[in-house]
Amino acid sequence: MATKRRRGGDGGMEENTMAILDTYCFSKSTQHIADDRLSFLEAVRSGVLVTENASAPTNKMYKAIFQILKVDNSLDLIMSSYQLLIELEKAWSPFSFGTDVTSSEKHEDRGKISGSIDATEFHLLIEGLSKVPNEATEILNLEPFRNMLLFQYLVNVLEGDFVPRNLAFTENSDWVALKESLLNMILVSRKITYKGLVKDCFSAMCELSQFIRDCSHDMRPAETGSTEITEKWHTALAIALPEVVKRTCAAVQKLLLMMIELDSSKKTADLEGWTTRADGTRTPATEIILDELAYDKNILFPFFQAFDKPKLKLDMIIQYLKKYIPKTSVRTRRSNGSTNDSTFGGVLNCFSNGNSTKSIIKKISSEVAQLLLAHAFQAYILLPSEHSTESKEGIADNSLPNICNDMISAFTCLKNTDKHTGILPFGKEALFTAAIMLSRNS
Structure with a gap:
């Protein structure tokens, strides 16, 4: 295993490797500087990844x-x-400071990712992701491309640090280890606001998701009369950009999911009395997202289109719809009692009653109701089996045939209640899927 490689006696290798960068001076040409940096990267790769019995990369190398x-x-x-950086993270995980770091430097770097970027810089990086659609296709502008890769790497570092700590909390109730995670250090920083960070993640995810759909056409630039090298550079960037945007969008979602998991773990720690006043309080990320969705219904589609975690997606939609479902008990032929609107089956039952449906679409419109039900149904059928950690338990109380029947009934009621709108295309796709599944189970 790479983590068992020799970590001592690497001073000579570091000295030789870093000497490549030490030749840097402002009098050199840009090409010479680039060549030196490429040589340095290759020297690090050879010294810590390729060579047998390689030495661990030092903190100076990481920072360089x-x-x-x-x-x-x-x-x-x-x-x-x-x-x-990605290869080093995999080979020398878990991420740790190199042997060249003093205790004072470790204290100074607490709350910094890779010891090189703090909470403010990280938040600014996320803010910039929302501007990618407007900046990414500008000729000779590499900044959005670079920032997306930078963000992906930092999220990778946060994940590598957070996941084992959160697992330790789940298994051993180790709240102290979790509160000292890089992610929590960022989120509790007084330099940023947690709510603002969540909102910017949410906004970036929606903007990047929309950009991905817009990238289906050829993005290669038109003829500009530039040199052959520049044209090849443009083509390479244009080909790589959609995939980089896609992976960045996935990284934003991963960051949001880690924040939601941290909120959940902190709630558990609060209930058990393991936290102190110093840990503070904050609005859970899920509530912030739901408030944003309620405030601007135009971002419902891009958000749920990009969000691909079935259980959490279904749970969010149920929580969203619960705000608009009439509080009075609704009785239907199938419910034989008050509707349980905390499950998907219960929500669908609310749409099988004309009065309840009319009350809901007065608040959110028939289009929004169809969108949410269609996405909820998609999430439901993508849920793993009951033996999985992400099962249907707790969010859906009926069998698949019953859910399919209730979907058809709900859309029929929506159509009868709002005759001017009818069933929209994405609603028809959901109904078609429900009908197919019913026919297979008959």
Whole structure:
């Protein structure tokens, strides 16, 4: 295993490797600087990844590679430094400070990701992701491309630190280890507001998701009379951009999910009395997202289109609809009692009653109701089996045939209640899927 490689006696290798960068001076040409940096990256790769009995990368090396990714304007260097950082993270996990770090430096770097970026910079990076659709296709503008890779790497570091700590909390109730995670250090920083960070993640996810759908056409730039090298550079960037945007959108979702998991763990710690006043209080990320969705219904579609975690997606839609379901008990032939609107089956039953349906669509419109039910149904059928950690238990109380029947009844009631709107295309797709599944189970 890479983590068992020799970690001592690497001073000579570090000295030789870092010497490549020490040759840097402002009198050199840009090409010479780029060549030196590429040589440095290759030397690190050879010294800590390829060579047998390789030495661990030191903190100085990490910072130097990270700095190249952070500031360089060469596509080759951006890609090479990003790839090397990812490979180092895999080979030398869990991420740790190198042997060259003093205790004072460790204290100073608490709350910094990779010891190179703090909460404020991280928040600014997320804010910038929302601008990618407007900036990414500008000729010779590598900044949004570089920032997306930078963000992906940082989320990778946060995940590598958070997941084992959260697992330890789940298994051993170790709240102290979880509160000292890099993610929590960022979120409790007084330099940022948690609510603002969640909102910016939400906004970035919606904007990037929309951009992905718009990227289905050929993004290669038109003829500009530029050199052959520049044209090849443009083409390479245009081909890579949609995939980089897609992975960045997935990284934003991963960050949101980690924040939601941290909120859940903190709630458990609060209930058990393991937290102190110093841990503070904050509005859960899920509530912030639901408030944003309620405030601007135009972002419902891009958000749920991008959000691909079935259980959480279904749970969010149920919580969203619960705000608009009449509080009075609703009796139907199938319910034989008061409707349980905390499950998907219960929500569908609320749409099988004309008065209840009319009350709901007065508040959110028939289009929004159809959108939410269609996405909820999609999430429901994607849920794993009851033996999985992400099962239907607790969010759906009926069998698949019953859910399919209730979907058809709900859309029939929506159509009868709002004759001017009718069934929209995505609603028809959901109904078609429900009918197919019913025929297979008959």
